[in-house]
Amino acid sequence: MTNVNNHKTTSPAQDSTSSRRQFLKKGSAVSAGITGAAMLPRAVRGAEPKDQGSNDVVRIGIVGLGGRGTGALSDTLTINEHIQLVATADVDANKQRVLSRLEKQFGDKVAVREDKNYVGIDAYKRILDDPEIDLVLMTTPPGFRPQYVMEAVDAGKHVFAEKPSCVDPAGYRICLQAHDKAVANKTAIVTGTQYRRQTNYVEAIRQIHEGAIGDVINMTARYCSTGIWHKTRKEGMSDTEYQIYNWMHFIWLSGDQIAEQAVHNIDVMNWVMQGPPESAYGSGGRFTRPDGSEMWDSNSIDYAYSGDRRVSFMCRQIPGSQSDVSNQIFGSEGTATIYGSNGGASIKDRDGNEVWSMKGDIQSAYRQEHKDLVDSIRAGDPIVELKETANSSMTAVLGRVAAYTGQKVTWDFLTNESQLDLFPSDFDYNGPRPEPSFAIPGKTKLI
Incomplete structure (x- = not known):
């Protein structure tokens, strides 16, 4: 690899x-x-x-x-x-x-x-x-x-x-x-x-954009879960065939958890903020991933959006840890909370009084x-x-690159100047790949 x-x-x-x-x-x-x-x-x-x-x-x-x-x-x-x-x-x-x-x-x-x-x-x-x-x-x-x-x-x-x-x-x-x-x-x-088609998300963010919580100041977003699947190599598989079979654990195929799974919450961030961020700075690491996996198991990223607004983002996949899939948006006049899956959404005023709520129905959204x-x-x-989903996917990449390299990375650099291309130039489905490796901040270079 x-x-x-x-x-x-x-x-x-x-x-x-x-x-x-x-x-x-x-x-x-x-x-x-x-x-x-x-x-x-x-x-x-x-x-x-x-x-x-x-x-x-x-x-x-x-x-x-x-x-x-x-x-x-x-x-x-x-x-x-x-x-x-x-x-x-x-x-x-x-x-x-x-x-x-x-x-x-x-x-x-x-x-x-x-x-x-x-x-x-x-x-x-x-x-x-x-x-x-x-x-x-x-x-x-x-x-x-x-x-x-x-x-x-x-x-x-x-x-x-x-x-x-x-x-x-x-x-x-x-x-x-x-x-x-x-x-x-x-x-x-x-x-x-x-x-984007789940009614409680659509309605909550519509109200945010119409001023229900005043001016949006900052936001927290979490996609924290337990473990993720890992597949054992089958006899006779080439290196490339195995990596495609076990694709989640190889960055050229999955983009790591922050891109493959947590992009859902990152998409909500961009949706609320009405565009991608200006920069990202973050950290993370790996404690529980199996040997041969390139994935980290946690990321914590600070995203800076226009108007000096900040989003504190976190994702992790660690067995036995507490799950949290949620978005909390803080405004000058109140707070909105949107939970993942069927968790629902609510808006509270500055005194903590709930002024609106709606249940979630993710299965209907999948079909819609x-x-x-x-x-x-x-x-x-x-x-x-x-384009909208590509921007959200690229926002995930921005956070991953910032964490992997230990550098503050700007949207402008990554979208206009970066030469990062993860897909193997010598791709051969039946061929070998070099040994897997994982990113180390301070050693992994910003490209």
């Missing part, structure tokens, strides 16, 4: 799409027919205005059949009518077994022919090359996401992309390009930031993001929200 401090140096002004992902050309063989077809102009299915009551079937392909992928499938198949899963892609053939469960649960909404169960590191290309597929769910490990989404946009597909959108500045720049291309192409990109996506496709007014 490449040391987290050791990255290739390229000019940030280069086209990230062409300079970063050479593995797309050499990772493994792709048929000439697929490659040739991918170069042809594609009609965008669903981009034309339609009545939202239209019975036209929206055909779905999914890239990544892990837990989040099957969860996204279940959500969209539950809440939407006249949709159909018609193709899958994953590096692991065993994951296709989930289809039998989905078929029993959703009947004709799952109609994947055997020849459309694609397997391999290049399997996603078969999904993008299929002219019958309207919407692609991108639920692979995050390190692959920026380029996969960009290729989906180029292929004329509508996209649901899980969070985080990116794990480094190189990926962030690809996301911004993909967002602009999707707007121009009139293809949708909805992202897995379900709190998929309904909004499909409805926007049918209406010919596709939602494109990749």
Whole structure:
């Protein structure tokens, strides 16, 4: 595994799409027919205005059949009518077994022919090359996401992309390009930031923006949980194959907890503050991670936002520790508290009197993001929200880089000057990787 401090140096002004992902050309063989077809102009299915009551079937392909992928499938198949899963892609053939469960649960909404169960590191290309597929769910490990989404946009597909959108500045720049291309192409990109569609979050933050707690002064945000999964290497796996299998523990794939999981609260921070921060300064470390994991298990970051506003952010994954997933926003006239999952939200005045509250319902939010996506496709007014989630993902990266290096890091530097690119330039699914390593402040360099 490449040391987290050791990255290739390229000019940030280069086209990230062409300079970063050479593995797309050499990772493994792709048929000439697929490659040739991918170069042809594609009609965008669903981009034309339609009545939202239209019975036209929206055909779905999914890239990544892990837990989040099957969860996204279940959500969209539950809440939407006249949709159909018609193709899958994953590096692991065993994951296709989930289809039998989905078929029993959703009947004709799952109609994947055997020849459309694609397997391999290049399997996603078969999904993008299929002219019958309207919407692609991108639920692979995050390190692959920026380029996969960009290729989906180029292929004329509508996209649901899980969070985080990116794990480094190189990926962030690809996301911004993909967002602009999707707007121009009139293809949708909805992202897995379900709190943006959870009613108690939406209403609490609407009231904050309308002055319910006065001027926002500062905020605390917490995503503190217990342990996280870790997978044992299987016999015969290459280094790269194992790292993708155990992707959470390798920074080029997950971005660490702060990006992969805690981005939900970081997205709320940016939502409340109406934009990304100006700088970050932080710390953290590792006490309980298994050998071979590159992850830290805790981060504490001070984010500085415009108007001299501060956010104190903390995340951790330590077994046996107390969990806390919450956001508290302090204003000149009161305080708002928003809890994660089904915890609900409330607003209190300066005397501590509760003036508003609302229960939470996260399951409805998970499904609503998929309904909004499909409805926007049918209406010919596709939602494109990749930039917002990319900004939140990059805010997570900003905090991670500040903690890893022990330096104060500015948004301007990381987005405009940083040459940090975590994706291996010598990517080979069947190849070796150097030994894993983890960041040490004072030794890890700001790139």
